Amino acid sequence: MRLLLGTLFALVVGALVGLGGTYLALTRGAAFGALRIGAWTAWPRTGTQDADPYARASIARSGRLPIALGDGLTFMAKTDDAGRRLDGRCDVAVSGVTPAARFWTLTLYNPNGELVANALHRYDFTSQEIVRRADGSFVIVVAPRANPGNWLPTSGVERYMLALRFYDTAVGVATKEGREIPMPSITTRRCP
Amino acid sequence: MIRLLLLLVGGVLLGGIVHLATIIVLPRTASQDAYSRLTPIAPVNTVTALPGPTPAKAIMPLMDPAFAMSVCRYDLSQGPMKLSVPVGLAYTSVSFYNDHDIAYYAINDRSAGRHAIELDLMTPEQHSEMPEDENITAADLLVVESPTITGLIAIRALAPERGQMPMAQHAVDSAKCQRTKTPEESN
Numbered sequence: 001m002r003l004l005l006g007t008l009f010a011l012v013v014g015a016l017v018g019l020g021g022t023y024l025a026l027t028r029g030a031a032f033g034a035l036r037i038g039a040w041t042a043w044p045r046t047g048t049q050d051a052d053p054y055a056r057a058s059i060a061r062s063g064r065l066p067i068a069l070g071d072g073l074t075f076m077a078k079t080d081d082a083g084r085r086l087d088g089r090c091d092v093a094v095s096g097v098t099p100a101a102r103f104w105t106l107t108l109y110n111p112n113g114e115l116v117a118n119a120l121h122r123y124d125f126t127s128q129e130i131v132r133r134a135d136g137s138f139v140i141v142v143a144p145r146a147n148p149g150n151w152l153p154t155s156g157v158e159r160y161m162l163a164l165r166f167y168d169t170a171v172g173v174a175t176k177e178g179r180e181i182p183m184p185s186i187t188t189r190r191c192p
Numbered sequence: 193m194i195r196l197l198l199l200l201v202g203g204v205l206l207g208g209i210v211h212l213a214t215i216i217v218l219p220r221t222a223s224q225d226a227y228s229r230l231t232p233i234a235p236v237n238t239v240t241a242l243p244g245p246t247p248a249k250a251i252m253p254l255m256d257p258a259f260a261m262s263v264c265r266y267d268l269s270q271g272p273m274k275l276s277v278p279v280g281l282a283y284t285s286v287s288f289y290n291d292h293d294i295a296y297y298a299i300n301d302r303s304a305g306r307h308a309i310e311l312d313l314m315t316p317e318q319h320s321e322m323p324e325d326e327n328i329t330a331a332d333l334l335v336v337e338s339p340t341i342t343g344l345i346a347i348r349a350l351a352p353e354r355g356q357m358p359m360a361q362h363a364v365d366s367a368k369c370q371r372t373k374t375p376e377e378s379n
Contacts, residue, residue: 063225072285168283
């Protein structure tokens with residue numbers, strides 16, 4: 001009886017730890033070889049055949065088609081530079097310069113990876129659409145209310161994430177963390 | 193007490209095995225991955241234009257709304273394929289995925305360096321069977337080897353400004369992907 005109970009206990013612990021770990025790994029986006037710059041994270045190897053089992057499982061579960069590394073690289077941000085969750089009720093500024101690339105796009109998604117509806121039908125900016133300062137740097141304001149300049153509407157959703165994609169760029173597998181790659185900063189300016 | 197601790201350690205070890213096993217098996221069993229989502233709407237060996245993502249409806253999550261996209265779901269069991277993509281105004285790329293959505297090759301308009309991206313897709317076996325003497329070995333022919341028999345080609349064109357979306361859409365719509373005619377068939 002004790003043996004049976006003991007085995008059952010071990011099996012239950014095993015199932016909980018195993019499935020819980022898998023669930024966490026897939027929802028948190030765990031994969032090896034992450035490239036973190038400020039609040040931005042990219043997984044260059046996810047777009048190659050060297051994708052590790054975690055990346056493969058995450059791709060399969062999410063249903064997305066990752067951008068091939070020879071095509072471009074996706075950086076995702078869920079927080080601002082201070083580590084604060086991106087909140088659609090606040091004014092958030094994405095500003096600075098980007099690494100060299102032929103084109104880049106900045107897109108706002110809800111946590112499920114869907115676009116967020118707004119009256120302007122504005123879901124993204126491309127590098128050609130934005131208004132820049134004289135020195136080539138830019139500010140994109142991600143906010144619920146209209147802003148002058150480059151305004152990306154949030155529609156007041158509680159949580160969102162930003163995807164910054166570089167196309168035809170040298171940033172990739174060989175890029176080391178901590179090396180100087182200019183990435184735009186994300187700052188929460190005003191929160192109601 | 194020690195017995196309980198041992199059981200706990202055993203359980204955690206077992207959990208590690210369960211975890212690794214589920215991670216490895218998951219891609220094989222996933223029914224909602226990109227390839228499965230595209231299977232019902234994209235016929236084999238032909239180019240299918242995908243509607244752009246909207247907040248209400250998107251075929252896949254995390255699609256880039258600045259791009260027009262079409263796909264060709266291929267099956268090389270009958271022979272190699274030929275792909276030709278006209279190059280759009282700004283940026284056009286062709287990415288190759290195996291049937292588990294892992295990218296194995298990508299090329300863009302600049303690396304193709306011409307008015308159209310043209311290439312042949314085949315398995316390594318079909319590539320080695322290719323006759324060497326004929327003009328197919330001409331240097332301008334780009335051959336891509338697919339690690340799997342079936343897979344996916346994603347053809348994407350960027351609309352740098354929203355008004356250019358129809359042109360980008362037109363570029364990806366006029367891409368062609370078809371089975372290469374064997375010498376016997378073309379005679």
